[in-house]
Amino acid sequence: MEGDLTEFLQKFSLEGNELLGPTLELEDFHTGVRACENSIIGRVIGEKIINFIGIKNFVAVAWGYPRNLFVVELGPNVFQFNIQNPDDQNRIVEGGPWVIDNQMLVLKRWVEGIEEDYKAFMTAPLYVQLWNLPVHWLSKEIGKKIGGVFIEVREVLVPQSGGNEGRHLKVLALVDLSKPLLRGTVVRIAGAGKWIAFKYERCPDFCYNCRIVGHSERSCKEKRWLGGNNAENQYDPWLRAGNTRTSPQKKN
Ligand SMILES: [Zn+2]
Numbered sequence: 401m402e403g404d405l406t407e408f409l410q411k412f413s414l415e416g417n418e419l420l421g422p423t424l425e426l427e428d429f430h431t432g433v434r435a436c437e438n439s440i441i442g443r444v445i446g447e448k449i450i451n452f453i454g455i456k457n458f459v460a461v462a463w464g465y466p467r468n469l470f471v472v473e474l475g476p477n478v479f480q481f482n483i484q485n486p487d488d489q490n491r492i493v494e495g496g497p498w499v500i501d502n503q504m505l506v507l508k509r510w511v512e513g514i515e516e517d518y519k520a521f522m523t524a525p526l527y528v529q530l531w532n533l534p535v536h537w538l539s540k541e542i543g544k545k546i547g548g549v550f551i552e553v554r555e556v557l558v559p560q561s562g563g564n565e566g567r568h569l570k571v572l573a574l575v576d577l578s579k580p581l582l583r584g585t586v587v588r589i590a591g592a593g594k595w596i597a598f599k600y601e602r603c604p605d606f607c608y609n610c611r612i613v614g615h616s617e618r619s620c621k622e623k624r625w626l627g628g629n630n631a632e633n634q635y636d637p638w639l640r641a642g643n644t645r646t647s648p649q650k651k652n
Protein backbone atom coordinates (compact mmCIF):
# COMPACT_ATOMS: atom_id res chain seq x y z
CA MET A 401 0.00 0.00 0.00
CA GLU A 402 2.86 2.36 0.85
CA GLY A 403 4.33 1.77 -2.61
CA ASP A 404 0.99 2.70 -4.17
CA LEU A 405 0.97 5.99 -2.29
CA THR A 406 4.50 6.95 -3.25
CA GLU A 407 3.71 6.30 -6.90
CA PHE A 408 0.52 8.32 -6.61
CA LEU A 409 2.26 11.25 -4.94
CA GLN A 410 4.82 11.32 -7.71
CA LYS A 411 2.14 11.54 -10.36
CA PHE A 412 -0.01 14.26 -8.81
CA SER A 413 0.74 17.22 -6.63
CA LEU A 414 -1.91 17.05 -3.96
CA GLU A 415 -3.14 19.95 -1.95
CA GLY A 416 -5.47 20.75 0.97
CA ASN A 417 -7.96 18.01 1.81
CA GLU A 418 -6.57 15.89 -0.97
CA LEU A 419 -3.68 15.29 1.40
CA LEU A 420 -5.62 15.41 4.66
CA GLY A 421 -7.93 12.42 4.55
CA PRO A 422 -9.28 10.83 7.72
CA THR A 423 -7.40 8.37 9.92
CA LEU A 424 -9.17 5.03 10.05
CA GLU A 425 -9.29 3.11 13.33
CA LEU A 426 -9.73 -0.62 13.78
CA GLU A 427 -13.32 -0.23 14.96
CA ASP A 428 -14.25 1.51 11.72
CA PHE A 429 -13.89 -1.83 9.99
CA HIS A 430 -16.21 -3.82 12.25
CA THR A 431 -19.26 -3.66 10.02
CA GLY A 432 -17.29 -4.47 6.89
CA VAL A 433 -15.46 -7.33 8.53
CA ARG A 434 -18.73 -8.77 9.81
CA ALA A 435 -20.11 -8.66 6.29
CA CYS A 436 -17.05 -10.46 4.92
CA GLU A 437 -16.71 -13.08 7.64
CA ASN A 438 -17.93 -16.44 6.41
CA SER A 439 -17.70 -15.32 2.82
CA ILE A 440 -15.62 -17.11 0.21
CA ILE A 441 -13.22 -15.41 -2.17
CA GLY A 442 -12.72 -17.00 -5.57
CA ARG A 443 -10.05 -16.28 -8.12
CA VAL A 444 -10.05 -17.62 -11.64
CA ILE A 445 -6.48 -18.60 -12.49
CA GLY A 446 -6.04 -17.77 -16.14
CA GLU A 447 -5.81 -15.09 -18.77
CA LYS A 448 -9.39 -15.27 -20.01
CA ILE A 449 -11.56 -12.89 -18.01
CA ILE A 450 -14.79 -14.49 -16.83
CA ASN A 451 -17.65 -12.03 -16.69
CA PHE A 452 -20.05 -11.60 -13.80
CA ILE A 453 -23.00 -13.37 -15.43
CA GLY A 454 -20.75 -16.21 -16.52
CA ILE A 455 -19.45 -16.84 -13.02
CA LYS A 456 -22.91 -16.47 -11.47
CA ASN A 457 -24.42 -19.06 -13.78
CA PHE A 458 -21.46 -21.38 -13.40
CA VAL A 459 -21.42 -21.47 -9.61
CA ALA A 460 -25.19 -21.75 -9.28
CA VAL A 461 -25.14 -24.95 -11.33
CA ALA A 462 -21.79 -26.33 -10.11
CA TRP A 463 -22.69 -25.79 -6.46
CA GLY A 464 -26.24 -27.11 -6.75
CA TYR A 465 -28.13 -23.83 -6.32
CA PRO A 466 -27.19 -23.03 -2.70
CA ARG A 467 -29.80 -20.91 -0.92
CA ASN A 468 -29.30 -17.13 -0.89
CA LEU A 469 -26.11 -17.24 -2.91
CA PHE A 470 -24.87 -13.70 -3.45
CA VAL A 471 -21.99 -12.98 -5.82
CA VAL A 472 -19.90 -9.79 -5.93
CA GLU A 473 -17.27 -9.04 -8.56
CA LEU A 474 -14.21 -7.58 -6.83
CA GLY A 475 -11.98 -7.20 -9.87
CA PRO A 476 -10.99 -9.05 -13.02
CA ASN A 477 -11.44 -12.77 -12.23
CA VAL A 478 -11.84 -12.12 -8.49
CA PHE A 479 -15.23 -12.71 -6.86
CA GLN A 480 -16.78 -12.83 -3.43
CA PHE A 481 -19.43 -15.42 -2.66
CA ASN A 482 -21.80 -15.09 0.25
CA ILE A 483 -23.53 -18.30 1.11
CA GLN A 484 -25.89 -18.39 4.04
CA ASN A 485 -25.81 -22.00 5.12
CA PRO A 486 -22.52 -23.02 6.85
CA ASP A 487 -22.85 -26.59 5.57
CA ASP A 488 -23.08 -25.29 2.02
CA GLN A 489 -20.06 -23.05 2.66
CA ASN A 490 -17.95 -26.00 3.85
CA ARG A 491 -19.08 -28.29 1.08
CA ILE A 492 -18.19 -25.69 -1.53
CA VAL A 493 -14.89 -24.40 -0.17
CA GLU A 494 -13.65 -27.94 0.58
CA GLY A 495 -15.04 -29.25 -2.71
CA GLY A 496 -13.93 -28.97 -6.27
CA PRO A 497 -12.10 -28.91 -8.55
CA TRP A 498 -14.14 -26.06 -10.01
CA VAL A 499 -13.14 -25.49 -13.61
CA ILE A 500 -14.83 -22.78 -15.62
CA ASP A 501 -14.00 -22.43 -19.31
CA ASN A 502 -10.84 -24.55 -18.81
CA GLN A 503 -9.62 -22.30 -16.01
CA MET A 504 -9.45 -23.11 -12.31
CA LEU A 505 -11.74 -21.25 -9.96
CA VAL A 506 -9.78 -21.42 -6.71
CA LEU A 507 -11.75 -20.77 -3.52
CA LYS A 508 -10.47 -19.61 -0.15
CA ARG A 509 -12.23 -18.43 2.95
CA TRP A 510 -12.12 -14.68 3.34
CA VAL A 511 -9.33 -13.22 5.47
CA GLU A 512 -8.33 -9.58 5.46
CA GLY A 513 -6.69 -8.60 2.18
CA ILE A 514 -6.83 -12.06 0.58
CA GLU A 515 -8.51 -10.67 -2.55
CA GLU A 516 -5.27 -8.88 -3.44
CA ASP A 517 -2.99 -11.79 -2.59
CA TYR A 518 -2.50 -13.81 -5.79
CA LYS A 519 -0.25 -16.34 -4.02
CA ALA A 520 -3.03 -17.28 -1.60
CA PHE A 521 -4.83 -18.94 -4.50
CA MET A 522 -2.01 -21.19 -5.62
CA THR A 523 -3.32 -24.44 -4.13
CA ALA A 524 -6.32 -26.21 -5.58
CA PRO A 525 -7.70 -29.73 -5.75
CA LEU A 526 -7.39 -31.71 -8.98
CA TYR A 527 -8.25 -35.26 -9.94
CA VAL A 528 -5.05 -36.99 -11.02
CA GLN A 529 -5.01 -40.39 -12.67
CA LEU A 530 -1.98 -42.58 -12.04
CA TRP A 531 -1.09 -44.79 -14.97
CA ASN A 532 1.38 -47.55 -15.77
CA LEU A 533 0.64 -49.45 -12.57
CA PRO A 534 1.04 -53.22 -12.21
CA VAL A 535 -2.34 -54.74 -11.44
CA HIS A 536 -1.46 -55.54 -7.83
CA TRP A 537 -0.73 -51.86 -7.18
CA LEU A 538 -4.38 -50.87 -7.61
CA SER A 539 -5.12 -50.07 -3.99
CA LYS A 540 -5.92 -47.06 -1.83
CA GLU A 541 -2.62 -47.51 0.04
CA ILE A 542 -0.52 -47.25 -3.13
CA GLY A 543 -2.58 -44.28 -4.35
CA LYS A 544 -2.04 -42.47 -1.08
CA LYS A 545 1.68 -43.17 -1.18
CA ILE A 546 2.30 -42.10 -4.78
CA GLY A 547 -0.01 -39.11 -4.29
CA GLY A 548 2.46 -38.00 -1.61
CA VAL A 549 4.25 -36.02 -4.34
CA PHE A 550 1.35 -33.54 -4.11
CA ILE A 551 0.60 -31.25 -1.19
CA GLU A 552 -2.14 -33.49 0.14
CA VAL A 553 -4.19 -36.49 -0.95
CA ARG A 554 -7.85 -36.01 -0.10
CA GLU A 555 -9.22 -39.17 -1.62
CA VAL A 556 -8.11 -42.25 -3.56
CA LEU A 557 -10.48 -43.92 -5.98
CA VAL A 558 -9.89 -47.41 -7.29
CA PRO A 559 -11.81 -47.76 -10.57
CA GLN A 560 -14.00 -50.84 -10.67
CA SER A 561 -14.14 -51.22 -14.46
CA GLY A 562 -12.73 -54.43 -15.85
CA GLY A 563 -11.55 -52.86 -19.08
CA ASN A 564 -8.07 -51.58 -19.75
CA GLU A 565 -9.27 -48.04 -19.00
CA GLY A 566 -9.93 -49.18 -15.48
CA ARG A 567 -6.32 -49.98 -14.83
CA HIS A 568 -5.35 -46.80 -13.13
CA LEU A 569 -5.81 -45.12 -9.78
CA LYS A 570 -7.38 -41.76 -9.28
CA VAL A 571 -6.40 -39.40 -6.50
CA LEU A 572 -8.03 -36.15 -5.51
CA ALA A 573 -4.92 -34.17 -4.68
CA LEU A 574 -4.21 -30.68 -3.53
CA VAL A 575 -1.85 -29.33 -6.19
CA ASP A 576 0.58 -26.40 -6.04
CA LEU A 577 -0.40 -24.29 -9.06
CA SER A 578 2.71 -22.13 -8.79
CA LYS A 579 4.83 -25.11 -9.84
CA PRO A 580 4.85 -26.97 -13.18
CA LEU A 581 2.24 -29.74 -13.41
CA LEU A 582 3.96 -33.03 -12.71
CA ARG A 583 4.03 -35.33 -15.73
CA GLY A 584 4.47 -38.30 -13.42
CA THR A 585 6.91 -39.54 -10.87
CA VAL A 586 9.60 -42.16 -10.50
CA VAL A 587 8.71 -44.72 -7.85
CA ARG A 588 11.51 -46.80 -6.43
CA ILE A 589 10.92 -50.46 -5.75
CA ALA A 590 13.62 -52.95 -4.74
CA GLY A 591 16.30 -50.56 -5.93
CA ALA A 592 14.79 -50.09 -9.40
CA GLY A 593 12.87 -47.07 -10.68
CA LYS A 594 9.44 -47.21 -12.27
CA TRP A 595 7.79 -44.31 -14.10
CA ILE A 596 4.20 -43.62 -13.06
CA ALA A 597 2.49 -41.29 -15.56
CA PHE A 598 -0.06 -38.69 -14.44
CA LYS A 599 -3.13 -37.51 -16.31
CA TYR A 600 -5.27 -34.66 -15.05
CA GLU A 601 -9.04 -34.81 -15.28
CA ARG A 602 -10.75 -31.59 -16.28
CA CYS A 603 -7.24 -30.28 -16.67
CA PRO A 604 -7.22 -26.48 -16.68
CA ASP A 605 -5.32 -24.59 -19.37
CA PHE A 606 -1.64 -24.53 -18.69
CA CYS A 607 1.46 -23.22 -20.44
CA TYR A 608 3.00 -25.71 -22.86
CA ASN A 609 6.37 -24.16 -22.24
CA CYS A 610 6.68 -24.34 -18.45
CA ARG A 611 3.56 -26.42 -17.53
CA ILE A 612 2.31 -23.84 -15.06
CA VAL A 613 -1.43 -23.27 -14.85
CA GLY A 614 -2.74 -19.77 -15.48
CA HIS A 615 -0.87 -18.38 -18.48
CA SER A 616 -0.17 -19.39 -22.04
CA GLU A 617 3.21 -19.91 -23.63
CA ARG A 618 2.78 -16.57 -25.40
CA SER A 619 3.11 -14.75 -22.10
CA CYS A 620 5.53 -17.21 -20.54
CA LYS A 621 8.50 -15.71 -18.73
CA GLU A 622 10.39 -18.97 -18.57
CA LYS A 623 13.21 -19.01 -21.12
CA ARG A 624 13.21 -22.62 -22.06
CA TRP A 625 10.99 -22.56 -25.06
CA LEU A 626 11.44 -25.87 -26.80
CA GLY A 627 9.87 -24.83 -30.05
CA GLY A 628 6.29 -25.32 -31.26
CA ASN A 629 5.57 -28.92 -32.08
CA ASN A 630 8.17 -30.40 -29.85
CA ALA A 631 6.73 -28.81 -26.72
CA GLU A 632 3.17 -29.63 -27.65
CA ASN A 633 3.95 -33.24 -28.33
CA GLN A 634 5.51 -33.48 -24.95
CA TYR A 635 2.57 -32.28 -22.88
CA ASP A 636 -0.56 -32.47 -24.90
CA PRO A 637 -2.59 -34.61 -24.88
CA TRP A 638 -0.60 -36.66 -22.38
CA LEU A 639 -1.46 -34.61 -19.32
CA ARG A 640 -5.17 -34.41 -20.12
CA ALA A 641 -7.29 -37.36 -19.14
CA GLY A 642 -10.00 -38.39 -21.57
CA ASN A 643 -9.92 -35.00 -23.20
CA THR A 644 -7.64 -34.52 -26.14
CA ARG A 645 -9.41 -31.57 -27.68
CA THR A 646 -7.31 -28.59 -28.54
CA SER A 647 -6.80 -26.10 -25.81
CA PRO A 648 -7.84 -22.60 -26.79
CA GLN A 649 -4.38 -21.45 -25.76
CA LYS A 650 -2.67 -23.69 -28.24
CA LYS A 651 -0.85 -22.05 -31.11
CA ASN A 652 -1.81 -23.26 -34.53
ZN1 LIG B 1 4.90 -20.66 -18.95
